[in-house]
Amino acid sequence: MRSSLKLCVITLLLVTVISCYRAPVEQPHRISELSSLILQANKAFERGDIQAAELIYKEAYKKARLIQDDNSSVIILISLSRLYSSLDKIEDASSCVESALRLSEKSSIDRNVEEEIIFERARIEFLKGKNDENSLKRLTKSESVLMRIKALNLLSRIKLRVGEPNEAENLIKEALSLNKNISRIEEANSWRLLGEIYSKGKHNLAEKYLLRALEIDKEIAIPEKIGLDMEMLGRFYSNAGEKRKAIEYFNRTLEIWRGLGNQSKEIKIIEEIKRLSL
Template sequence: LEEAQQHCLTANAIFLKLQSVDDIVASFIHIGRITYAMGYVSTALNYFMQADNILNEYKHIDEFLKAQIFYYIALCHNKIGNVEQAIEYSLLARDRLKVLENKKQYGETLMILSISYGKENNIDEAIKYAKEASRIFRDVQNTKKIAEIESCLGEIFAKGGNYEESFLHLNKAVKLKEDIDDKTIVDTKFKICSNYIKQSNFDMGLNIIAEIEKDISDDDYASRIKCMKYLFNIYVKKEENNKAEKVLLNGIKFIENIDRKEDLADFYVLLGKFYYNTGEKQLAAKYMEKGIDIYKGMGLILKESI
């Protein structure tokens, strides 16, 4: 990254002498994208802001460059969690991209808006922009993006309690992802399972988990572990404690044979809480202690969500 930064600064020194504003801005955008991809989001945001400042300083009018910069600034704010700024810059980028008819980037900007409004629990606005993004991407036949939006819409409708509409969009997403062999289909199926659990339709939830287990590869440990957590949750809600206990014990055996300490700690704590709720206090203390010891060893704290 340091080498890339140095090249960028060297190039910009030359561009400044030549007063080549387009090249200066393009250079900042380029280094910003590299920095963002490496995970340094705040630093990337700074580069994109510098690009915008250059345009303003030189009073250089280029609506496409301006739209690009606003889009990347919105992307950074959304990643950091600055929801209001993400919405503000998304709207700025949207207005310019709409005029320019850059449909792909316009659609991506609408997606950021939808996600940002979703984080604010503004369901109506989230749905509105997700639908508009879906229409835009359908125009450019970007199936992967459409599937992503349909999955996002399904989650938003579920959050608002409209499960009928949620299932409609999630099933569309599954179909699209099947057509292009998109591995993220598993994530969408987990969302469908969550809907069934919320509706207390546990048998359908079990069917979805069975589908997922059949589809995922042997080395997809994250999905296998997630399946076990879903199964445990379903069996607890069905008050089938023997099955719930068996899932966790089998899960612990499975995780002990792979290098996933945090997941192992999660399962120890889940089992400890399970035993506590079923009145087996000694076993509860044993497994809670095991889990907490692993968390401490990793410098983590007990997860409230477990």
């Protein structure tokens, strides 16, 4: 009697679950609407409207979950992670990456998107002070040349951090040999990194490469990158004992950070200038 009652309850439960479940409906207009939202958010981020970009990504994410589009959901989460990392919100970025990873494990997503998640996780880990060399080594064999370049550049930064400058130099040279008109930003990143590697010994080469990075960043006109290059040059001249040049570059950097409203960097540069002026 008891077992038959149990069976009845289980059957009833199963029937309820099956009758309530309805597979998500594929709706082409919703898919195109979602794609256009993601493109809109990307554009907002590119023109520096971070707040608008964040709102649009969040809206797009809701829509993506509604139609259970896992591929687009992962793309949005990666973008949000990059947006938060640009605002120094590393913990928020990290939680976006974790969500993207969980989603990608459950569903089949495009190969390039999968690589983007692995790279993003390694990048965020690097910003948190951890080194995910294995993932990046795997990405250096990617089919996408841009992904290979990015993986090599980041891996080189890790090598430099752990005190293996020779290894870092080789990786950067490989990235530069691959980067034939593929990404100007990454090219500038490679030159800057090479300048950083040579700054402990090969003074002339370091100066040349740091200036080359600055030249490229001026061409692509990204103020944050120009500021970063000038700050690097300021530090380089300061370490080399060329106070006048160092102050000159720090002053220019200060103007850029002030223009961008980056107060924490502004304070740091003011301290550098004060220290050099003593």
